Amino acid sequence: MILIGHYDSPFVRRVAIALTLYDMPFEHRAWSVFADADRIAPFNPLRRVPTLVLEDGEVLIESAAILDALDEMTGEHRALIPARGEARRKVLKVCALAAGLADKAVSLVYERVLHERATPMWVDRCRSQMVAVLDVLQADRSAAAGPWWFGETLTHADIMVGCVLRFVREAHEGLFDLDAWPTLAAHSGRCEALPVFQSVVKPFFVALPAKN
Numbered sequence: 001m002i003l004i005g006h007y008d009s010p011f012v013r014r015v016a017i018a019l020t021l022y023d024m025p026f027e028h029r030a031w032s033v034f035a036d037a038d039r040i041a042p043f044n045p046l047r048r049v050p051t052l053v054l055e056d057g058e059v060l061i062e063s064a065a066i067l068d069a070l071d072e073m074t075g076e077h078r079a080l081i082p083a084r085g086e087a088r089r090k091v092l093k094v095c096a097l098a099a100g101l102a103d104k105a106v107s108l109v110y111e112r113v114l115h116e117r118a119t120p121m122w123v124d125r126c127r128s129q130m131v132a133v134l135d136v137l138q139a140d141r142s143a144a145a146g147p148w149w150f151g152e153t154l155t156h157a158d159i160m161v162g163c164v165l166r167f168v169r170e171a172h173e174g175l176f177d178l179d180a181w182p183t184l185a186a187h188s189g190r191c192e193a194l195p196v197f198q199s200v201v202k203p204f205f206v207a208l209p210a211k212n
Helices: 010-021 063-074 085-114 120-142 156-171 182-192 195-199
Strands: 002-004 027-029 051-053 059-061
Touching (some): 010 063, 010 085, 010 156, 010 195, 059 063, 063 085, 085 120, 085 156, 120 156, 120 182, 156 182, 182 195
Parallel strands (some): 002 027
């Protein structure tokens, strides 16, 4: 398999962590959606990451869809999410909130890097949405008694939240102080202490295409 995208993307990183935990070998192509858009296009016309190319040539796009396929491949006994029912829905909800947080954080990066002038109304809207999600995740994680979000076992929810918290901290240094959400900050530290998180990491950097 081939995983396309930089590990500073929380979406690419969550897929790489799952692949590693599932013991699924893969080749990593650290291509940027800006600097390497033309290289990504033959695999994904949206020129987005993560993009995962399976051994038979099938191409999977969008991190949640990719993980759904990987969960099926690895089987229910190893999947990082319950197979069905309320327990599954709860994991998916936390994943959706964290993914939405990541989307807003990426939007703020684009606003800062690609536009000559930030739009105050858009920036304020994104920031307020991010703070609201962080508040909800903080309360939800604080109510969890186990070492991980849903007990003794790591799930996709733990991974997605861990990945997005690092991204927010690095991409928006000084804008969001995670100490204001201490339970989430502790969760981030617990995730980053795991060898698999340490093996799949890249400091945040925006690689723009060269100007002619």
